[in-house]
Structures are given as C-alpha cells and as structure tokens.
Amino acid sequence: MAFLEELKSSVGDALIQKHEQKIPYETDASYFQGSEPMAVVIPETVHQVSLVMKLCQKYSVPVVVRGGGTSLTGSSIPLSGFLVISMARFDRILEVKPQDRYAIVEPGVRLDTLNEKLLQLRHFYPPDPASSMAATVGGSISTNAGGLRAATYGTTRNWVLGLEVVLPNGEVVNLGGKVLKRTAGYDLTAMFVGAEGTLGIITKAILKIWPIPETKGRILAYYKDIEKVGLAISSMKEKGITPEIAEFLDRITMNSLEKARGMHFPESALYMLIVDISSTRESLQRQLDDAVRVLRQFSPTDVTVTTDPAEMARIYEARKGAYASLLSERSSATERVVIGDIVVPASSLPMALRESEEKLKEDGVRAALFGHIADGNIHANIFADTGNEDQMKKVDRFQEDFGKIALKYGGSVSAEHGIGIEKKRLLRMEIDASGNPYVMDIMKTIRKSFDPAGIMNRGKMFD
Amino acid sequence: MLQNEVGKCISCGFCESVCPTLPAAGYDLWKGARGRVIMGHELLNAVREGREGNMDISDSFYSCLDCFACLQVCPAGVNAGVVSHLARSLIVGKKIKGNQNPYAEMIVAATMKYMNPLGIPASSDNWAEGLKFDQGSTDVLYTGKMYQLMAYTGGLNRVRDMAGDHVSKLMAGIIANHPSVIRMSASQRDRSFQKQLNNSLRNIVKLLQAAGNHFSYPGPMEPYPGTFLYDLGYLAEFEEYANRVYGFLKEYGAKRIITVDPHTYDLMKHTYPEFVDGFDLEVVFYADLLSGLNISKTDRTVVYHEPCHFVLREDSYSTPLELINRAADTVLAPRNGKRNRCCGGPDELIFPDLSDKVSQERYSELISTGASEIVTACPICLANLSKERKTRDMADLLAEASSL
Numbered sequence: 025m026a027f028l029e030e031l032k033s034s035v036g037d038a039l040i041q042k043h044e045q046k047i048p049y050e051t052d053a054s055y056f057q058g059s060e061p062m063a064v065v066i067p068e069t070v071h072q073v074s075l076v077m078k079l080c081q082k083y084s085v086p087v088v089v090r091g092g093g094t095s096l097t098g099s100s101i102p103l104s105g106f107l108v109i110s111m112a113r114f115d116r117i118l119e120v121k122p123q124d125r126y127a128i129v130e131p132g133v134r135l136d137t138l139n140e141k142l143l144q145l146r147h148f149y150p151p152d153p154a155s156s157m158a159a160t161v162g163g164s165i166s167t168n169a170g171g172l173r174a175a176t177y178g179t180t181r182n183w184v185l186g187l188e189v190v191l192p193n194g195e196v197v198n199l200g201g202k203v204l205k206r207t208a209g210y211d212l213t214a215m216f217v218g219a220e221g222t223l224g225i226i227t228k229a230i231l232k233i234w235p236i237p238e239t240k241g242r243i244l245a246y247y248k249d250i251e252k253v254g255l256a257i258s259s260m261k262e263k264g265i266t267p268e269i270a271e272f273l274d275r276i277t278m279n280s281l282e283k284a285r286g287m288h289f290p291e292s293a294l295y296m297l298i299v300d301i302s303s304t305r306e307s308l309q310r311q312l313d314d315a316v317r318v319l320r321q322f323s324p325t326d327v328t329v330t331t332d333p334a335e336m337a338r339i340y341e342a343r344k345g346a347y348a349s350l351l352s353e354r355s356s357a358t359e360r361v362v363i364g365d366i367v368v369p370a371s372s373l374p375m376a377l378r379e380s381e382e383k384l385k386e387d388g389v390r391a392a393l394f395g396h397i398a399d400g401n402i403h404a405n406i407f408a409d410t411g412n413e414d415q416m417k418k419v420d421r422f423q424e425d426f427g428k429i430a431l432k433y434g435g436s437v438s439a440e441h442g443i444g445i446e447k448k449r450l451l452r453m454e455i456d457a458s459g460n461p462y463v464m465d466i467m468k469t470i471r472k473s474f475d476p477a478g479i480m481n482r483g484k485m486f487d
Numbered sequence: 488m489l490q491n492e493v494g495k496c497i498s499c500g501f502c503e504s505v506c507p508t509l510p511a512a513g514y515d516l517w518k519g520a521r522g523r524v525i526m527g528h529e530l531l532n533a534v535r536e537g538r539e540g541n542m543d544i545s546d547s548f549y550s551c552l553d554c555f556a557c558l559q560v561c562p563a564g565v566n567a568g569v570v571s572h573l574a575r576s577l578i579v580g581k582k583i584k585g586n587q588n589p590y591a592e593m594i595v596a597a598t599m600k601y602m603n604p605l606g607i608p609a610s611s612d613n614w615a616e617g618l619k620f621d622q623g624s625t626d627v628l629y630t631g632k633m634y635q636l637m638a639y640t641g642g643l644n645r646v647r648d649m650a651g652d653h654v655s656k657l658m659a660g661i662i663a664n665h666p667s668v669i670r671m672s673a674s675q676r677d678r679s680f681q682k683q684l685n686n687s688l689r690n691i692v693k694l695l696q697a698a699g700n701h702f703s704y705p706g707p708m709e710p711y712p713g714t715f716l717y718d719l720g721y722l723a724e725f726e727e728y729a730n731r732v733y734g735f736l737k738e739y740g741a742k743r744i745i746t747v748d749p750h751t752y753d754l755m756k757h758t759y760p761e762f763v764d765g766f767d768l769e770v771v772f773y774a775d776l777l778s779g780l781n782i783s784k785t786d787r788t789v790v791y792h793e794p795c796h797f798v799l800r801e802d803s804y805s806t807p808l809e810l811i812n813r814a815a816d817t818v819l820a821p822r823n824g825k826r827n828r829c830c831g832g833p834d835e836l837i838f839p840d841l842s843d844k845v846s847q848e849r850y851s852e853l854i855s856t857g858a859s860e861i862v863t864a865c866p867i868c869l870a871n872l873s874k875e876r877k878t879r880d881m882a883d884l885l886a887e888a889s890s891l
C-alpha cells in the first residue's frame with residue numbers, strides 16, 4: 025500500500041504494523057472496543073507529525089491521536105481504517121517560569137509528572153482529573169478535563185495560554201502565547217480545548233501555573249438525605265465559602281471503598297461529602313470552622329476534620345480510586361461501569377440529585393452516584409453488561425433522562441469527560457434543547473474549516 | 488488464574504505511568520503494563536478459539552521485569568507482572584508454537600543440566616577460598632550463585648551484540664538442544680567485576696561472623712536456586728529443580744538458610760513452599776543477622792537503590808536501609824519505597840537493550856540526588872547500575888564502616 029510505504033520512509037522505526045503490537049491501541053478506558061488500526065505511529069518530532077499529517081491528507085486516511093488513553097467516552101480509540109498517532113514520546117517539560125506563571129510542556133507529559141516537577145518550585149497546575157496519574161497534557165486539553173480542584177480553579181480551559189498545533193494539512197501553527205491575557209482576534213487556542221483531536225494535533229502547550237496554597241484541611245461530613253447534601257454545598261457557596269475540593273459519594277461508592285481500600289465509614293451514613301479548605305496557616309482553623317458550621321446545619325450524621333497530611337492523602341487517593349473501586353460492587357464479572365457525567369448550577373443540586381435517584385429507579389438501572397459536587401458535577405456510574413442489548417437500552421434511556429435533568433436546570437450533558445462516541449446523541453439533544461440547532465451547523469463549519477478532508481477522529485463528537 | 492487477573496482490569500492506564508519498560512520500549516504499548524494485561528486477555532481468547540499458534544505474542548510478557556510497580560498503583564488490584572508470569576507459564580505449558588523464547592529455552596536447558604543458567608563450572612567458583620566456616624552448623628550460607636553469575640552476563644551480551652539478533656537467536660536454539668555449548672560463554676567473564684563480586688561475598692561472610700553468627704557453607708557445589716526457571720514460566724521444570732535444590736540443602740544438613748540476594752530470598756521464602764512438599768527450611772536474609780555489628784558512620788552521603796523484591800512486595804523489608812543508614816548518611820531516589828523504579832536487571836539476558844535503557848534511566852535518577860556513591864543490596868542491581876559513578880554493594884560499605 026503506497027500510503028504505508030511512504031509513511032515508513034517518513035517515520036522509519038516510529039511505525040508499528042504488526043498485528044499483535046497494534047492490539048493495545050484498540051481500546052481506551054471506556055467500554056468501547058475499537059477496530060484494529062491500519063498502523064500506529066509514535067512520532068518524536070513535530071516535523072514527523074507534520075509529515076504524517078501531510079500523508080494522511082494526501083491519501084485521505086482517518087487519524088486518531090492518542091495521549092494517555094484514559095478517555096471514558098471512546099474518543100481515543102481507532103475506528104475502521106484509522107491510523108493511530110501516539111503522542112507518548114513527546115514527554116518533556118521544556119520550561120517552567122514561576123515568575124511569569126507559565127510552564128511549557130509537550131503533550132505526552134502526564135499530569136502527575138508535571139505536578140511533581142512544579143512542586144519543587146512550590147507551584148502546581150490545577151486541573152486534576154482523577155486519572156491524573158495516566159492522563160496527559162494533550163489529552164486533558166482535548167477533553168477540557170475537570171477534576172477535583174475544578175471547584176476553585178475551573179477546568180482545563182482556564183489554564184491553557186498557548187499551543188503549538190499541527191493542522192490536518194501538516195501546517196504547524198502557534199496559537200496564543202506566554203502571557204496571561206490577550207485579546208487578539210478569535211481565541212483559537214480555546215478552540216482546541218475540548219476538541220477531542222478533531223481539529224489538529226497539539227505538539228506543545230503553554231500552561232498557566234499557580235502557587236501552591238499554604239495549607240489545607242479536610243472535612244468529612246456524612247448524611248442520610250441526598251437533598252441535604254445538595255443544600256449543604258449550595259449553602260456553603262452562598263455564604264462565600266469556596267472549597268478547593270468538594271466531592272460527593274453515595275453508599276455504594278463508600279461500600280466499594282471499604283472493600284477495595286480498607287476505608288471505614290459510619291454505618292448509618294448514606295451519603296458523604298469530602299470538603300477541602302485551603303488557606304493561610306493563620307486563617308485555616310477559622311475557615312474550617314465556618315465550613316463545618318454550614319455543613320452541620322443540614323443534619324449530618326457525623327462530621328470530622330483532619331489536617332494530618334497522611335490521613336488527607338489517604339482519603340484523596342481513595343476518592344481518586346473510587347471509579348475503579350466500584351468494580352467490587354459489580355454483580356457479575358462481565359459487568360462494566362458506564363458513566364453519566366452531567367453538570368447543573370450548584371443551587372439546583374438538591375433537586376437534580378433527588379431526581380437522578382428517582383430516574384435510576386424508574387429506568388431500572390443500578391448505579392453509584394458520586395461527583396465533583398462543588399461545581400455541580402454529578403457522575404452516575406452505571407453497572408451494566410455492555411454486551412447485553414436489553415440492559416444497554418435501559419442504560420441509554422437513563423443517560424437520556426439524566427441528561428434531561430441537567431438541561432432542565434441549565435446545565436450540560438457532558439461536564440468533563442467529553443463526547444467521544446458515547447455521548448454523540450446527548451450532544452445533539454443538548455443543542456436541540458437550546459432551541460437553535462444552527463449551533464450544530466456552526467460546529468460543523470468550524471470542524472470543516474480546520475479539516476476539510478474530514479480525517480480527524482472521524483465519527484467522534486458529531487458526524 | 489490468568490482470567491481472574493485480567494478480568495479485574497478496567498483499562499484505566501494508571502499502571503502504564505509507572506511501568507519502566509514502557510518508555511524504555513519507546514512507548515510501544517504491548518511492552519507496558521496495561522498492554523500486557525490486554526495481551527493476556529488476547530492470549531486467553533486465542534487459546535479458547537484454538538488460534539494461539541498463529542500469534543506472535545510472547546515478547547509482551549517476556550519483556551516484563553516482574554518488578555510489580557504496576558500493582559502499587561492499580562486501583563483494581565491487578566498485577567501486570569503476575570499476568571506476564573501466568574502468560575509465560577501458559578505459553579510454556581502449552582508449548583505454543585512460535586512463542587517459545589529461544590533465550591529462555593537456552594537458559595532452561597543449561598540450568599537443568601548444570602544447575603546454573605550459564606553452565607559455569609564449579610571449579611571457577613573460588614570466592615570463598617581461605618575463609619573459615621563452621622562446617623556442620625545447620626545454619627547454612629546459601630549464595631545461590633547469584634553474585635557469581637553476574638560476572639558472566641555482560642560477556643554473554645557482548646557475544647550477542649557481536650553476533651547480531653538473528654545469529655544469536657539461532658545460537659540460543661542450538662544451545663537449548665546442546666546445553667554444553669553455553670560453556671563457551673564462561674570464557675567471556677568480566678574478571679575485574681568478578682573480583683569485586685567475590686570481594687562482596689567475602690565481606691558478607693566477614694560481616695556475619697563479626698556479628699557473632701556461626702554457619703556452614705556447602706562450597707562451589709551449591710546449586711543455583713532456579714529463579715529463571717520460575718520467572719520464565721517453566722513451572723514443571725522448576726518444580727523438579729526446586730526439589731533437587733531442597734534435597735541438596737537437606738542432605739547438607741540445613742535447617743536455616745542465610746540468603747544473600749533478594750531474588751533468592753524471595754524465591755526460597757515465598758515460592759519454594761508452594762512447589763516443594765514439606766518445605767521446612769527457615770529462610771533469612773543476611774542483613775537480618777547483622778544487628779550485633781559495630782558500625783561507625785563514614786563521612787559520605789550515599790544513595791540506596793532499593794531492590795524491587797524488598798519494597799514492591801506485600802511485606803516491605805527495610806533492614807538493609809536501616810543498616811546502610813548507620814554506615815553513611817543515606818538518601819533515596821525520588822521514586823522510592825512503593826514508587827520504586829527497577830534497575831532493569833531481570834531483562835538483562837532476554838532483552839538486553841530494554842534492560843540497558845531502564846537501568847540508564849534509574850541510574851540518572853540515582854545520581855540526580857547528588858550522593859557520591861550508589862549502594863545496592865542485590866548483585867543484579869549492582870551489575871546494572873555500575874556505570875561511571877561509584878556503585879557498591881552494601882556489604883562493602885558495611886565492611887568499611889565496621890572496619891573489617
């Protein structure tokens with residue numbers, strides 16, 4: 025095949041064609057099974073990426089870019105006939121400049137690796153999806169990842185200052201730059217945030233970084249009533265308290281953490297909140313007291329506070345492992361966890377949480393609810409045998425109902441995991457519900473203007 | 488068992504971020520932890536569907552270092568090292584066509600014939616010459632020949648380098664059928680390194696004796712413990728072999744064996760009892776017996792590279808660190824304890840290039856601490872991390888600090 029021959033002469037050793045070696049590229053962290061890619065390229069230089077894209081354009085070969093492969097929506101898997109471009113070898117941190125509040129990094133750097141480096145300079149990069157150990161800079165920009173700290177710091181969108189991108193035609197462009205503000209025409213940098221590899225390939229990123237808060241404390245509060253959980257959070261925000269992290273877990277999730285991580289939670293608790301307050305040393309206690317006072321107003325069964333770093337780390341790690349721990353709650357080995365990922369304004373949380381629980385019952389699906397609740401993000405982790413058509417129909421119905429709850433309160437069907445293959449229908453639903461389907465046409469026009477040949481992650485996000 | 492292990496995986500990719508072989512293999516996923524779990528799945532499916540003979544899958548598993556770094560971060564409790572081991576055992580047990588690794592076959596054949604993987608003659612094992620032991624003691628020093636072997640592996644790889652991959656594989660195939668050929672490699676030993684290794688062994692004996700221990704030593708006839716047989720998945724051979732070794736030690740009168748390297752220690756303590764009926768030897772690591780030693784701190788700062796078998800297994804073993812810390816100010820690499828990074832040693836014979844990259848990465852990390860020397864507690868680590876900066880066995884440091 026001419027394409028592969030030319031590719032080989034352009035990238036040499038960076039090309040993988042052997043059937044067995046390609047198998048691990050067929051999947052990401054979602055339950056979708058991709059196709060065997062035509063080949064996999066692991067380029068090392070921007071020039072190579074550019075050559076590869078020129079060839080793909082010439083031969084109309086569809087491309088999927090792969091970062092850490094932790095997508096939960098199937099956005100990083102190849103469909104039939106795709107070439108996979110893995111950005112793993114772009115793994116260098118090029119420059120860190122705390123005085124200018126930026127770091128320049130390659131897209132294959134994993135988020136935890138970046139933060140380990142920044143920690144030495146007492147800075148950090150706030151976006152912290154629970155997958156930060158494996159998720160990469162390029163992938164997390166492309167899904168506009170949120171995470172635990174988004175409560176205070178917002179999602180990835182707020183932290184990308186500039187990008188170097190290889191466009192689908194092989195052209196290399198620089199967007200944005202090293203400065204913290206800029207109003208110079210359309211914000212094309214922002215366009216790549218959440219674009220799921222449909223517009224081009226990020227080969228370098230200039231990220232905003234931030235000083236590490238002086239100190240923090242962690243509050244654990246337990247409840248019996250789901251509405252009270254929502255009320256506690258929205259009331260805290262109303263009173264001007266912005267927790268750095270506020271995570272919500274239901275009983276199924278707590279049970280799974282007890283089994284998988286040896287944690288212990290009060291038996292009477294049905295719901296739990298993990299609230300972090302970051303502050304200066306002088307005012308930490310006062311701020312913790314303020315937060316506890318609000319949390320206590322909503323009849324918790326128990327409230328505890330810790331400032332012990334080891335204990336805080338244990339709880340944080342457990343929360344980060346919550347999704348995986350849910351495996352222990354599966355009723356059979358063939359069950360997988362399908363994730364619903366909505367967001368509503370914080371003040372609507374009490375209603376949204378209650379209605380979500382009602383819909384679970386009504387639609388006949390079993391799910392654990394948890395989420396980054398301070399920014400109104402609720403995850404429904406649905407247990408389902410993904411090979412069972414009947415069950416998947418129920419899951420689809422629930423996903424739709426769950427999405428409708430979000431839209432009813434002015435929220436979104438996809439808070440932070442993106443669209444990929446999984447939520448294409450829900451994206452359509454959200455745009456239709458906005459009352460102006462023309463928005464989808466604008467999106468299509470933008471995509472086409474970057475990628476006229478339609479080769480970038482074809483079949484993902486929207487058709 | 489393989490099904491159980493791979494069935495738990497949710498494909499989150501966390502393990503990939505700590506697997507040393509993945510970056511060393513240029514991020515080719517099948518040589519990383521998640522890739523191995525996925526390939527384990529694939530192997531099972533292939534066996535179920537009877538198409539395993541058409542696959543060429545074994546490199547994914549043979550390139551695993553069995554370091555267990557992946558297990559430490561897996562939220563679902565999957566151990567890709569165990570997956571690799573079970574997959575190798577399945578490939579070997581079922582003799583899956585085209586997947587037998589020629590080097591593994593060579594090592595197995597030589598081990599079964601010579602009781603050590605490189606066919607090193609007992610006559611060249613003279614490290615203990617002139618040392619006095621309490622022959623007759625039921626406490627037996629068992630070196631397992633690991634220190635002794637390390638002087639030969641580099642030479643073997645030099646021969647491989649010269650011959651090229653294709654010829655080397657052919658040679659390995661020949662040796663698998665005619666193990667005596669491997670003895671040629673014995674001439675390739677690194678004599679100055681051998682001297683250093685022998686000296687470390689002698690220091691171990693001196694340290695043990697200075698701490699008031701009495702023990703015997705079987706001499707150059709002591710067998711290698713069979714680590715490779717087990718690690719490479721040759722379980723039937725390992726079972727037979729382990730019983731031979733156990734028989735040897737029992738006949739020698741051993742009740743308690745004093746091991747000197749982490750691999751032998753772990754294998755004898757945790758694996759032998761599964762394969763040897765009625766296994767009743769007490770297994771200790773020599774550092775356990777050094778509490779009575781009079782150590783005074785030297786004025787250097789050293790960096791201790793922890794062996795995976797001590798820190799990435801269920802029960803972390805920190806006695807060596809405590810001793811080293813008494814002998815010199817000791818720092819650890821940035822990735823230490825449960826985040827420890829392997830030295831690459833276990834891949835030395837089968838994937839020398841990969842092993843070299845892993846060891847280079849670890850070496851850079853160790854010297855980034857600014858310590859004046861690297862201290863190891865395992866001969867494999869010592870061999871792999873001996874580069875420009877001074878790298879020493881802990882026995883040498885302890886001997887110096889105890890003025891032996």
Ligand SMILES: Cc1cc2nc3c(=O)[nH]c(=O)nc-3n(C[C@H](O)[C@H](O)[C@H](O)COP(=O)(O)OP(=O)(O)OC[C@H]3O[C@@H](n4cnc5c(N)ncnc54)[C@H](O)[C@@H]3O)c2cc1C
Binds near residue numbers: 155
């Ligand atoms: C256990 C677990 C927990 C998670 N928790 C969270 C969470 O709390 N919050 C959250 O937001 N997400 C979460 N996720 C989802 C996921 O981790 C994120 O979507 C992550 O940001 C994806 O990063 P990645 O490097 O793995 O990207 P990949 O999965 O490899 O790719 C994601 C998308 O980005 C594109 N892409 C990758 N690199 C580039 C590049 N260089 N240029 C252009 N496009 C590129 C891909 O084509 C794909 O469309 C979780 C996932 C798991 C498995």
Ligand code: SF4
Binds near residue numbers: 500
């Ligand atoms: S960390 Fe565990 S669950 Fe995640 S991919 Fe690796 S083996 Fe699978």
Ligand code: SF4
Binds near residue numbers: 506551556557571
């Ligand atoms: S045991 Fe080590 S080398 Fe093997 S898969 Fe796990 S981390 Fe990688």
